[in-house]
Amino acid sequence: MAEIQILQPKLLNWGLRYSLILSLAACQTPGNIAPLPSSSQQPNPTDSSGPLSATPDPLASAPAPGQIIAPFTLPRLGARTLIEDEIPTEAIGLPIGSPQPPSHPTATPLPSATSDISVIEKTTFNGKLFDDLGQPLNGALVKVRSLNSQVPFEAETLTSGGTFAFNNAPSGVQIEITISKPGFASRKRVEVLKSNKQGDPNANRYDFGQAFAAGGTRESSPAPASAPPILPLPTPIMPPLPPTASAEPAYATRSSEAGALSFQALQGKTTLEKLKSQIKTHSPISPALLLPWEALRLEPLNFSNLSYVAPFQMGMGLVKVGSVAGADLYDWGGQVLLPTQPLESRPATVLTLLVEASGLMNSFKGFGTGNTAPPSLWELAQATVQTLATGLKDTDQLNLIVYSEGTQTLLSGQAFSTAQPLLQALQTQTPSGSAQLLPALNTAYALAESQHDPSKNNRLLLLGTVSSLSAAGQSAEILNLVESKAQAGLPLSVLALGELADRALLENLQRQGQGVSRQLAGLADLEALAQGLPGLLKPANRQLRFRLEAPTELSLKASSSALQGADLRWSGTLLPGEKQIFWQRFALPVGQSPSGVFRLQADYLDPAGQAQSISFEQSFASLQGQNQSPVRDAGLVNLLFRLLSGRVDQAGAQAELTPYYGAQNTTLGNEYRSLIQTWSGQ
Incomplete structure (x- = not known):
């Protein structure tokens, strides 16, 4: 069960409170590649908030994006990750079709909107969508809107791993949630959102359908409990947010060029x-x-x-x-x-470290490898700072700020000598509360500006979850701030701890902050960090x-x-x-x-x-x-991923393994040959 040590995807998919995580470590993760349930497990939904039921539409049998697959039963993923024989030479590198937009169901009569709202507070809500087989349904359109004309709110998203979530919604107001997907009957429900100052992930959780437990029975929904807020699983492929004005030359971060x-x-x-x-x-x-x-x-x-x-x-x-x-x-x-790059060749740096100290940092863990116990994200943050210190030199100057709901400056203008002052300062902190990234960045930039040295390289380095919750619906404001400060000579690099990161935000912080982003999911990721520090502080590319x-x-x-x-x-x-x-x-x-x-x-x-x-x-x-x-x-590595994604079946993998790679007797080649055979049941 060592593979279940990174806990965030579990929480995202099940919405379980933290006290249940360790006891459920062996459970199946909805939305992952896993065996399909038998037809005998099909439920019979009875209301509009149940699972999406397949209609006679021919599209119902087509694999959906993110289709779940299993060892020995490997249908293709709906969103292709690899290209093979069917691609003509002239089309190499060009888009292969576009996803069809979801159909929009005919509107139904709406209930009356609540009007007795004296104080409007912002809250969050989330949920999970299951099909008739109790499996999470990817790529469904979730549209939400307020039914109170005096309190407008409207948003939409696509489910990822069956999960959806929304921020900055008005509490005490009726919200209509409509879910649709081609080939399935649409579903709708109306809920009054509760205030959720405690960050309870189940305070406003609205599922459609239920998952199957291991024995083929329905899993019961977890009871609401006080726990760190749960975020939606970040889509692995996401477009960047619209860029703001930049002094740098126009430069596409994604390309449709052939090859x-x-x-x-x-x-x-x-x-x-x-x-x-x-x-x-x-x-x-x-x-x-x-x-x-x-x-x-x-x-x-x-x-x-x-x-x-x-x-x-x-x-x-x-x-x-x-x-x-x-x-x-x-x-x-x-x-x-x-x-x-030799340490001596790196320019002296004024480094402002901004470290998250929210409750998420204690509640979530990284991934442990071998006999290494999984560290909490706070332990991972301290180990990261200690590793970074091995790449610093005595001409560097440090500022250290921690943040959650507020910020606290622990070091200001500290000439670097050893890692001890940094670690001692962090050890005085006990992570708690929620993370507020925008005000923390404002504080960090103000301190960095006060310590700015034009003769040195000046940079902010953010260590934290970089979650959508810490952005608090202010991603655009955060990116505008980061870009303007980078243009003014204070670029930003980011080390996202664990697996809670909002991938779109992480990628855009890298781009607009004129820096580097990396995801550190466990202690093993720190091995090359000191070597890469010159690039974190001043990227060569x-x-x-x-x-x-x-x-x-x-x-x-x-x-x-x-x-x-x-x-x-x-x-x-x-x-x-x-x-x-x-x-x-x-x-x-x-x-x-x-x-x-x-x-x-x-x-x-x-x-x-x-x-x-x-x-x-x-x-x-x-x-x-x-x-x-x-x-x-490299071919063996790729063959494993083609097998996992359903681009080649077990027979096809075995047909390549011996004729193409039979003579390959290297440590890495033998490891991947064994992984291919294991997944194929050999």
Whole structure:
């Protein structure tokens, strides 16, 4: 059960209060990749607040985005994460269709709105949607509106893992909640929202339908209890918020260019270890973990004969793995590495640390690996600060602020010598209350401005959950503040602790704060943090994107990248010592020998905010046989993710495993071969 140590997804999906978490660690997580229930488990909903019931519409049988899948039973995910044979060469990298908008049901008569509201307080509410089989339903449209004309409120969202949540809703007011999805009957309910100053996650919880327990019976809803607020599961693929005016050149963070390669660099090694642990025990797996490009970045894959193309080192490899239907199959791999940066070369820095000390930091835990107990997020924050201190030097100056509902300045203008003053200051704090990010940022910027030294590098570093709750519906104001301060010479980097982070907010803080974002889910993620500190404090690259141009004779058959459309492409930042590996499979008619080249291009913003573009190329002929071992290892990594996502079934995985990779006898290759066989039931 080690894979259940990261607790946030459990809380998001079940809404269980904290006192029940440890006792339910072995329960199945709704919305994850898990076995489908049998037809005998189908409920018979009797009211409009029940589960969404399938209608005779043909769409009802189509797999929904985020379709749950299981070991040995692997239908495709509705939202594709990988590209394979059916993609014509001319369409490589272009959008493959767009999701259909949900249908809107005909309006029904509305009940009377409440009018006796003397004091309007803001509150939150959430819920979960289940289908007739008791399974969480992804991608359903949830629309809410106030029925009191004097207290307007209207919003909408899509369910993720079946979960939906709304902030800044008026308490004491009738709210109509309508849920619809093509191929299913729509549902509606009207509720009066309660005030929720205590942050009870179940005070305003409105589920539609119920989940099945392990024995095929309905799970009962948890009783309301005082606990940290529960946030909706962040959608793994989310567009950024609309950018505000910027002094930097216009620069797309997501691209629809042909050949674009997925790159994000948000997750740490802990998240990958969690996935492996779940595979070994056949536990439910969240589709949010199925990011092969992140696995390729984190695994110890290293290409030889790299060429220096400032500021990166770049290399490629190509290996023929087999033949099928009159075509030879070639696996291509590429690596981009940012060399380590000596501590002495980093400019002296005035660093303002802003550390969250809300109740969430004690209530939630990170992920433990091996015999390591899962740390609380507060313990993880202290360990992070201690690790950061190993990358500081005596010319640096520190400010330290903690925040929850208020802020407290613990250190101001402290010349760095050792980590002791930082750790001692944090040990005086007991996390409690809710997190208020916007006022905390205002306080931190004010202190940083008072300590600003134009002869040094000046930067804010935020450590916290970076949750939607801490944003309190003020994401736009937060991003405007962060962007304006970055333009004024106070950029921001972010270390999101645990798995509560709002991914859209995290990505936009990185972009508009002219900094770097990373997610630290456990202590294992701290190993490379000190090495990457120079990049956290002064990034050598930002909004980094990649694309590959291949010889026109080649046809793309599979990829570690998500090439479905513009919303599936990321940009990110490589820190010193970090690398990114790419993998693609091409088919070439037998007997042909392409005359073209493979060209790997990187576009990014340099430390001055100027757009730069570099490329590295090698011909097909000169590339054959280079870096065969890491390319084959990358192919095995990708084969596991293709199996998990349903892009290849068990038979197909076994058909590739022996003919294509049978001779691959490396530590990493053997590990992934074992994971593939375990998930396939071998």
